[in-house]
Amino acid sequence: MALVDYLDRATRGLAELQQMALNALGVRPGQRILDLGCGAGHFLETLTVLGAQPVGVDVSSVMTTQARQRCGPRTPVVRGTASGLPFKDAAFDGCHTERVLQHLSDLPAAVAELARLTIGGGRFASLETHWNSFRLTVGDPAFAGLVAESVPAGFRQPDLRSNLPPALEAAGFTSVRMRVDTMRSTLADLTAVNIPKALARIASTGAVDKRRLDSWWTDTQQQDAPDAVLLDRIVFSADRN
Numbered sequence: 001m002a003l004v005d006y007l008d009r010a011t012r013g014l015a016e017l018q019q020m021a022l023n024a025l026g027v028r029p030g031q032r033i034l035d036l037g038c039g040a041g042h043f044l045e046t047l048t049v050l051g052a053q054p055v056g057v058d059v060s061s062v063m064t065t066q067a068r069q070r071c072g073p074r075t076p077v078v079r080g081t082a083s084g085l086p087f088k089d090a091a092f093d094g095c096h097t098e099r100v101l102q103h104l105s106d107l108p109a110a111v112a113e114l115a116r117l118t119i120g121g122g123r124f125a126s127l128e129t130h131w132n133s134f135r136l137t138v139g140d141p142a143f144a145g146l147v148a149e150s151v152p153a154g155f156r157q158p159d160l161r162s163n164l165p166p167a168l169e170a171a172g173f174t175s176v177r178m179r180v181d182t183m184r185s186t187l188a189d190l191t192a193v194n195i196p197k198a199l200a201r202i203a204s205t206g207a208v209d210k211r212r213l214d215s216w217w218t219d220t221q222q223q224d225a226p227d228a229v230l231l232d233r234i235v236f237s238a239d240r241n
Contacts, residue, residue, distance in 0.1 A: 014233070025125045033053070033096060036085075036097045040066040041071045042070070055077075055092070058080075082109070089117070096124075096126065102156070108167045111170075124237060131231075133230070133231055134229070134230075137225070140219075154198065180233075180234050185227075185230075186228055
């Protein structure tokens with residue numbers, strides 16, 4: 001359940017951006033909203049409170065179980081992926097994703113599927129991380145630069161700021177908008193998810209001796225600060241033709 005606990009903590013830290021995504025959807029009572037990659041069901045729960053009729057999809061059986069427990073039997077939650085979703089054309093008034101598109105290998109196909117499911121005049125909203133913006137402000141700059149280059153390699157879509165808008169437009173969405181927020185974080189907040197993996201990738205190339213990396217990491221953690229990590233989160237939104 002470590003992932004569920006992590007998502008619970010992350011959700012609390014993203015409340016303002018999640019509200020922006022919710023506002024972009026313009027949710028009204030009775031509207032059908034798809035939450036692709038619904039996780040443990042936090043956004044589904046919010047939509048239900050607003051009187052919408054949300055439907056959740058997630059690839060993980062653990063997440064779908066958690067979402068069903070959170071939202072109850074009146075909120076449909078199904079297991080599935082971003083390609084070939086089991087719904088008819090124009091089945092939803094809006095579609096939403098959060099920290100999902102960054103993991104997909106075929107971004108245009110996923111966006112096209114969301115466009116297929118959204119009615120004309122409907123809306124799309126997504127909260128995503130722009131991993132190419134990752135940077136460290138502490139530690140030896142040379143090593144910090146290597147880590148900043150390695151972290152995005154852990155994601156299939158590290159440059160959504162550049163790649164998502166044209167994918168949306170090609171799929172039939174218009175008026176694509178972006179709201180960028182730069183997160184300032186301690187190393188401790190992100191270490192469990194990204195930095196150790198980045199260090200392992202650097203070591204595997206042989207470019208830097210592992211002992212030097214380990215020494216740098218030990219020293220850098222002792223310099224941790226509230227703005228040790230800078231990272232952009234983006235709320236994307238668009239209208240369906």
